[in-house]
Amino acid sequence: MGEVIVITSGKGGVGKTTTTANIGTGLAVHGKKVVLIDTDIGLRNLDVVMGLENRIVYDLVDVVEGTCRLKQALIKDKRFDGLYLLPAAQTRDKNSVSPEQMMWLCDELRKEFDYILIDCPAGIEQGFKNAIAGADRAIVITTPEVSAVRDADRIIGLLESQEIRNPRLLINRVRPDMVKRGDMMSMEDIVDILAIKMIGVVPDDENIIISTNRGEPAVIDNKSLAGQAYRNITKRVMGEDVPLLDLNVSDGFLSKMKKLFGFKSA
Amino acid sequence: METKGIVFKGNAEGLVIVIPEDYAYEDILQEIDNKVSKASRFFKGAKIKVTYRGYQLTPSQEQEVKKVLDEKSGAIIESFTREEVKTPTFQENNRVKTIRNFFSTSSDEGNCKFIRNTVRNGTRIDFNGHVVVLGDVNPGAEIIATGNVVVLGTLRGMVHAGARGDKDAFIYALKLLPTQIRIAEAIARMPEEDIADDGLVRPEMATAKDGRIIVEQF
Known part of the structure; x- marks a missing residue:
């Protein structure tokens, strides 16, 4: 039986879709059968990030309304065999799907796939309720900004009230230099407020923007630090114990030398 | 005339009877008798402490009034004494305290x-x-x-x-x-x-x- 994981944040623009694409691709690299569901009806993006936009024929709303069979709507990824996408409808709205229909959909997909990743829309309305309806686990995304952390806190409360216990926290777009200067919340500050376990930290990396625009998830790019972070997170999703990534590798040559000789870097 | 007569008041500890100073003793006895008899259903079975203020009764008169209260009210009269007059500030503090305890609205207790x-x-x-x-x-x-x-x-x-x-x-x-x-x-x-x-x-x-x-x- 597969596992249904919802990726949510409350606030928009913190990286839900990017994370869904990267973890999903990461799992497929490990040979897992994975399906990604975009529940952001009316504002779909996951297909673009995956580079599959031009292959869409049927979508999520077609499936729940019975216009097509579930298998017909699943789009196979261009790179990995076990990876599929169920896109959202673009010309409908969130009320076109009910939580009961989502639960049915998740149960159907559970039979076929190892992991079902649900890309949740921003907000806490109907779209959010649909996205979490069938989920077993949740990954809550936040960035080191007060507003994003506030929204994450609200989301964690709502997940707990829906019996989705022990959500895991992913802190995205961390800039170690800013944290060091005291201009950005540290991981410790965020975990202290949200009081849930972390699943990983992803550094702010311009490669992510490049890869997202190209429709190629960063997780398959060996040179990208964010890609490395997502590879580690993927392993943690599969239950492996991987230590947190040291984000300070972008230090200059001099500070690396200083470290080597035991000086404290400024 | 009723309003100017003897007044019964409830307080935290029990009952206070206010007796006008200018009353004659016989009238006091008579009026308490009347009032208590009328309200006997209200008092029945209660256990109360009674104090009085105003008119100064002698100890033997106090005994007589207590007897009337006992017999006519149907309540168990634990005591009947003249209300103690305390210094105003102390009395004020004490009053606040007893009311709190009595109605249990203390901000340190409750649900x-x-x-x-x-x-x-x-x-x-x-x-x-x-x-x-x-x-x-x-x-x-x-x-x-x-x-x-x-x-x-x-x-x-x-x-x-x-x-x-x-x-x-x-x-x-x-x-x-x-x-x-x-x-x-x-x-x-x-x-x-x-x-x-x-x-x-x-x-x-x-x-x-x-x-x-x-x-x-x-």
């Missing part, structure tokens, strides 16, 4: 709600009584209690204690870093300058005094 998790953003807890949180109260969470609020964790959200006007209510937290706190009608917010959260636990208590909120280490 209590325990919350055994973090109160997160968007959660509102409305409770008629005291609230104890075994966890944090995060920004965006609201706790509104008619009594006291105790947070055994970090208070970062909004708390309103004494929401129905109890100025004696207090707010206590192991780390007090709230967005805003309210006690009865008083409102206070954190100073604008960032207070560094040094991670140390420094329990503090907020109380209201003269319409202002005072925070002290506790």
